[in-house]
Amino acid sequence: MQCLVCGHPNPEAARFCMSCGAALVGGKICARCFMLLPLEARYCFHCGAFQGEPLRAGSAVASLQGMPAVAAAATAGVMTVAAASVTSALPSVRPLEALRGDLRRYLPAMLYEPLERRPKARDIAVVQEHLDALLTTVKTYLPRPVVLAPQPAGEPAGGMQQGVFLFGDVSGFTPLSERLKPLGQEGAERITDIINRLFSQLVGLLFAHGGTLLKFGGDALLGLFPAENGAELAAGVLRAAQAALEMQAVMEREEFASIDALGETRALKIKCGISAGPYFAAHIGTPPQPERGDFGSMAYVTTGHTVNLAEESEGHANPGEVALTAAAAALVAGQLRVAPVTKIPDPDFLRVLEVSGTLPEVASAALLPKPPEGEPLAQITYLVERLNRLTPYLSAELLNRIALNPRDARIAPDHRPVTVMFVNYVGISDLIEDMGESHPQLIVEQLNNYFVQMAQVVEKYEGALARMDQYAVGDRLVIFFGAPRAHEDDPVRAVYAALEMQAVTRERFSALQTPSGIYRFRQRIGINTGVLFAGNVGAPDLRQEYTLMGDDINMAARLMSYAEWGQIYLSNKTEERVRSFFELSDRFDLKVKGKELLIPTYVVLGRKGGVEVTRGLRGDEAPLVGREQALEQLQQAGQRFLGGRGQIVSLLGNSGLGKSRLLHEVRAWFAAQPAAAEVRWIEARPFSFSENINYWLGRELLRSVLDLAADAETNDVLFHLWEEGESLVGKERAREVVPFLAQLMNLPLEGAWAEEVKDLSPQVRQKETLWAAREFFTALARRTPLLLALDDLHWADEASLALIEALLAVTDQAPLLCYLAFRPVRDRRSWELRNTAARDFPHRYTEVTLQPLSREQSQTLLQALLPGAEFSETTLVEIFDKSAGNPFYLKEVTRSLIENGAVVQATAADEAAPRWQVTSRIEQITVPDSLHAAIVARIDRLTEDARQGLQMAAVLGREFRADLLRAITQAREEADLWLAQLERGGLLRPAETTQLPGYTFPDALVQEVAYDSILVQNRMQLHRRVGEALEELGADNSTQFHQLLAYHFGRSDDSVRAIKYLRLAAQEARDEYANETAIVDYQQLLEWQRRVQDVAGQAQARYAMGVLAYEIGDYDRAMPWLEEATMLFQQLGDENNVGWSIMYEGMVALKRGLYGEAAEYHRRALGLAQQRGDSFQEGIHLTNLARVTLRLGDYPLALEQFRASLALKQQNNDVTGQAFAWFYLGLTHVFRGEGDVAEAAFQKSLELWRQTPLCPPWGC
Known part of the structure; x- marks a missing residue:
């Protein structure tokens, strides 16, 4: 039977299209469970709901009245001609006043505000376009069964269905992330980019074969191939098997099978599991409470043993294999080539080798028809009604973010501190097994009760119940505290919620009395805290999810799997944040999968009777300063x-x-x-x-x-x-x-x-x-x-x-x-x-x-916290900038220095009090996790556009010009509103030092956290826009201007201008004897020259760094840079620069007192110059060789060498070189006790110095 909506050919017995889900036969739809019924039915055969008086044949239009609007729109076009004419009509127009309550949720302020006045036609048109884009985007976040037939918020429904499940788990991300760990945030984003590209292709395959994506969980996905009868179920097994095999083919592509990871090759693999049979599908959720601004929440759940078997099948497959249940294979006997599973031999599971049966083509179809043409206000009514049905399936925070700019389907990704909770619950599968067919409403009621109770606890502590999905044993909840919105005490909230969830489960679900017997729900919980990537994953135009990714999520899942029933397990990172509030007990050290790392774990025993000190160091650990x-x-x-x-x-x-x-x-x-x-x-x-x-x-x-x-x-x-x-x-x-x-x-x-x-x-x-x-x-x-x-x-x-x-x-x-x-x-x-x-x-x-501490008070506190630690002035400035006079911030920065090994104890045996010593790890002072979460919580209280404005401001720097922010945002009026909001929130304040109107971050940590939350790729683009704006707004040739351009282009993706301005900035810093600044500029320049494979530029940069390090007396850094420069110059055949580089190697050796090595270096340089006939370099190298000879005390040979070098310099008219030669001749005569001769030589040197723009060390 061919579908009239998408054209897909279906089996004759099919009642719904296997491609788009549209109804294929006439009938009426049950308003409660959406079962297709004969026209004459008075009661639903599935859920028992009353259907009204029997309808006559041909009157299918009436059957649509009780069906949700979206489901009706999806199916009406295939029932009868009359039905199609009804769905082409728009719903009755609701007055604008009646729509405002809903529109306020879906429109940004600038679009909603005109509706409260006298809206013009263009205002209505813009609203319609916005809602249309929002509906299109919302659909991509939801599985197909929800899009086609959503339930009203707070009205649970469900029943037994049948279908084929495909569970795919990608392996290889852990070793890849470990290998890319040195890249920090950039490495995490590379992995995220790979995941996005991979899952876009995997989701595309799933849809291409008639499946739909139900869940996505970081590195795993769950797909469903719905079926209405045995024939469709068998076809679904073939489709799932073919999709899984094609997923394996995707993994063989070079972009996934040969990933460059810092010079090593890494590969990703996927293993898939397939099961087929009955499962329980339910729409469950909490009812709306409009008086509280709560519009209800809904979730679509598929559960039961068939769902669990998909994951169990995956567990029997090796990476690169597809396994399915023997029962599923039996449905398509002779159409699959299979073999026994080898990972865990088990006759109940088989390995899929090939699909030999013929698969009909699958035609793609839109998940939801576009609204018919008509009056704009009528279309707005249509769009609002559908959004009201669909949006309860999304979190309120996610909806708020999407609604700001629905045409961009992807939420701005970021890195944020998150506490992740995994809850494994069992009991519902037993209920389904025993009573799924006979008492579906009882199953729905119990599942909904459990969901509502858990959701209410999570909402109470402002977490996000991300999903309910399958697990090898029972089912599980995945809950985030800190995403999409952070709070400074998210770990504490998570543990409070976990204790309450366990208490509710014991009180309400420990003895469920049913007609079949008494059942019990049990659960176990794992909680972990870390900084995770938060953003969209999937195909934006097809199916995507807002999710979190990172190793810390896997750790929470592992903790859950090790926990005993009724218990709550924490990682050490969560324990550090909650130990003041809860009674905890040590459990064991948990080995991290794929890593040589043991993580201490803890079990939560209950709340503490009293609250301990929760911030900073205890009173006996830190003195009271400035208070x-x-x-x-x-x-x-x-x-x-x-x-x-x-x-x-x-x-x-x-x-x-x-x-x-x-x-x-x-x-x-x-x-x-x-x-x-x-x-x-x-x-x-x-x-x-x-x-x-x-x-x-x-x-x-x-x-x-x-x-x-x-x-x-x-x-x-x-x-x-x-x-x-x-x-x-x-x-x-x-x-x-x-x-x-x-x-x-x-x-x-x-x-x-x-x-x-x-x-x-x-x-x-x-x-x-x-x-x-x-x-x-x-x-x-x-x-x-x-x-x-x-x-x-x-x-x-x-x-x-x-x-x-x-x-x-x-x-x-x-x-x-x-x-x-x-x-x-x-x-x-x-x-x-x-x-x-x-x-x-x-x-x-x-x-x-209380006011912030002064600089002197901060220094006193730092000295008291770390007695004996001697910090450089640069490090002190950075510490005090980050702490901003805040004692807690200073103590946490101090704690992080200790934990990161930047300062270590150096107590002598005869000293009672510990003394501290600064190590080389002091170079980078990061934001402590304890402060990171608090700052992200402040930032999350902003509107989405103001939050992005803060991130742009963070790219500009600690202090910035307002016109620059306006220039890079290209939205002058909006930028001023953001600035006002940020100033009102205390995140920015007017700057006092800029000549033009500007702002500053009063808290350096806020700038750093806002900056770090931006993805590296987005950050590079923003730096480029800032650099371009600087070029346009006011190009002067001051050193500071070039440094600023070098800073921004050096962090952008514009290699040409990055190299240009970094070279200019480095040279200008060198000219001003700001050698450390110049070295940093050259280091950034070197990175760019590596990227563009400019070997000559790399050699020059290393040589310049070596010379600068020599000039400031940092010989440990100078020598390796000069050696690398020499090697590169030799590869290039640049003998001239080889000589200069070897000369400085000799000068470093001389400063270190390695006279023999120094003489050897200078002899090499001298020999190279003589071979080339370069008398200019020959004179200089001869002078340096003579200096070594002088240090060795061979005064006659030194005089001979200095005189020879002087002759060469006179020959080349090298006035500066002659002045040096005469100076060292005089010095040699001093050592020989020949004062008169020495004085004459010094006089000659002085006369020559006066002919040069240079001034000798002793003055002119």
Whole structure:
């Protein structure tokens, strides 16, 4: 039967096209599960849903009404002529006012804003074009079953289907990445480029043979060949086998089979596994909550033993092989040439050698028809309806990024710190096996319940549930914390989420009662942290995914596979970031696949009862510098509190300036005060993820007051709360106070207690809760002086801040001291708390504001952290630039220097305190991981265009001209908006040193992180644009200008201008005796000359570097450069420069006191000059040889050689050379005790020097 949509020939029994999925026979579609039913059916044979009264033959149009719009559009054209006419009509036009809520999600501000005024026709047309492009791009991120028949958000549906699965796993990336590791970020991007090119071809093959890509997982893919009956299933096996064999052929191409990896050849291989049979397919998700701006989320899941068997089959194949189940092979007996598997011999699996059966051609088809022509507003309605169905299958953050520029289907890739969580869960396959056919809705319900519960936990901690996919045992979730959006505490969020996910699984899924029996879901979790590539992979015009790649993802998967059921395993990199928050236990050292490396692992036991110091070094590891006055103010408030007066102290300061450290110090001070023996110190802090969780901080505060264990049972908490309340305010008052505090703590209330709280309006309930808290804490402070140390209040939720504001009044009634520490962010509710305290309680209020350390204070702290370490001035400037007066930053930079081996302990046996010594690894100071994540989190809060603007600014440098940014963005008005946003966020500030209007990065680390996040290829293009803009905007010939051009073109892809300006910059630096700068320029020049294979240029650059290193006394670097230059000049046959290079080798040897070697070098150079008849060089080499002879004390021979060299220089009219010769003649006569002769020689030398533009060392 030929498909009327794509023309593909299908088997006669087929009901859906095997190429495009369109329906081939008449009927009606079940609105719940999309089963094709006869026209007369009243109930769905598959899911049992009521279908309405039977339809007459030929009335297929009515059957489309209950079907999702996209599915209807995809199938209507093949049912009847009448049906086709219906789908050509656009849906009823919705008024613009009714569409605005949806349009706001899909349009950037500049397109949406005109719609709120009086939009013109061109505004409507631009919106229509944007939505059309957005729909086209959104489709490429989704598998075909979703595009053809998406479910409404929050309405799960599914059932048993059948099909063929193809699982492909590419090997070879780990050794390739190890080999390219020295290239750093560039190496990672090379691997990513290879992956993109490879998977674009593999996905193309999958589609070409009638399959669709379901999942992509870094170095693996899962394809599906849908089937409606046995014939289609057999055809699907043949198609999958042929696609897999052709994938093997792709891997044999030179671009994948012979990859140049720093001089060595590496190859990639793919192994494929195929299975066929029934599987469970479901659309599951969370319902929308429009009042919260939540439009729901959906996922398409394929699960069951058939799916698992595809991966198990792959496990039986060697790289370069295709394996399939024996059951799948039996479906196409005689049409496949197979052999036994050899990797793991097993009769249930076979190796595919060849497809011998005939395969019908597959015609390509669009996944979704274009909207029919019509009125623009009607088309907008059509596009919005389809986007509303499809976009819940994408993450909100991903949709936001796509919606900014949908015509560019690829998300701007970057490198970012990410915490990856893999969750392996089992139990659903058993349910499917037993009840998939008989109770599909029960399966959907349980799978959806599990997904919703897990998704809600992940969303609570602002992670991204990237996918649910197959695993060899059960299924798994892949979750990212840090992509697409980062937070400074992503590892902590991940572990909190993991603990909660395990708790929810135990509570809700440990004993599922079904008609078939009782089932249990179990899960195990692996978590790892690292810097990963984040971006698009696949074919942008066909099928792509936003994903993460890198070895750290594989590590998380391995940790999951080693974890025991119900446990959470962490890598050492995650453990370092979370040890202050959780109880952990060592497990074992895990060997990394393909590497000689052992990684320590840990198991999470639970939350810690109290919060330890979470930033920087502990108090006993680092001295308190530059905070003496602030500490004194905190102590003065403490003295007044100890005298019986309530106090409120706001401790303000940006991240890392020392707020937490000061609280630590003042607590130690209180411990030393005799009068403070009865003071009760209570501390609590929110987290960045708790900002939207009502009363999070309030609950933590009450738990601290009650001194509860982190894992205390709910009933125990309620009983302790009652006991404490009764003790403080008496039984009668406690009956009024405790219910509201219990409700605040999310404790279950029953009977009259519950009704008393529940029946109140929200406003009255809040007032009662705040009253109860005041009563409770007033009584508590009257019983024992109470000190509340509340840190990080900028992250506190609004309800908890209202509670703390209510407690401020207690300071007038009882000895209560509130230390309130937070960042001075004026648009946060914590700033309003500060204003209230200052305005309403000025008699109790003290404000302490922390500023960055001065250069002197930073130096004092650095010396205290690394006593004995002697840094160069250049290194000190770099350290202080990166730390920007921030003690935490400075401590973390110091820690990274120790961990990277840039400084090492050098303690003498008789010294008690460690001394530190700087090593050669100090050359490059990188951003510590602990700071990297915090900075990326700040950058991710920007809009996408402002984020890209920040990256462009980072390319310009620490300080830059605003006109340059406008020039490279080619968007003047937009650039000004970005600059305003960046300045408002504190990422940039106006520069004071540039002549033209400009900006500077106040925090050097922000510039570095923004710069490093740009892909190397994109970075090169931006540097080129900057260089071109500089040439156009203001070409002067100053040294600084050429240095700037050399800097940008030297980091671009323009070899001609890079070499030109690097050579100019190096020469100018050399002329100004900025020799180190010149050496750096020559090193960059050398790299370019290597790329363009300019051997003569390489020789000249090495020679110049050697000479410069000689002139600054760096003989260890000079000699190898000169030796390499000599070798290259010899290869080129450039005897003239060979002589000069050997001469400097001799001069280096002379400076090192190697007189014999020096004499040999100069004799070689002299001999070469004499062979060529080059009397000019001969005179110079003879002078240098005589200098060595002089050092050896052979004065007669030295005089003879100097006189011979003088004669040659006179012959060549070399005035400078003559001056040198006369000087050394005089020096030789001095050593011989011939003063008069020496004086005459010196006089002659002086006269000659005065004839040259040069001045002798002793002055003219």
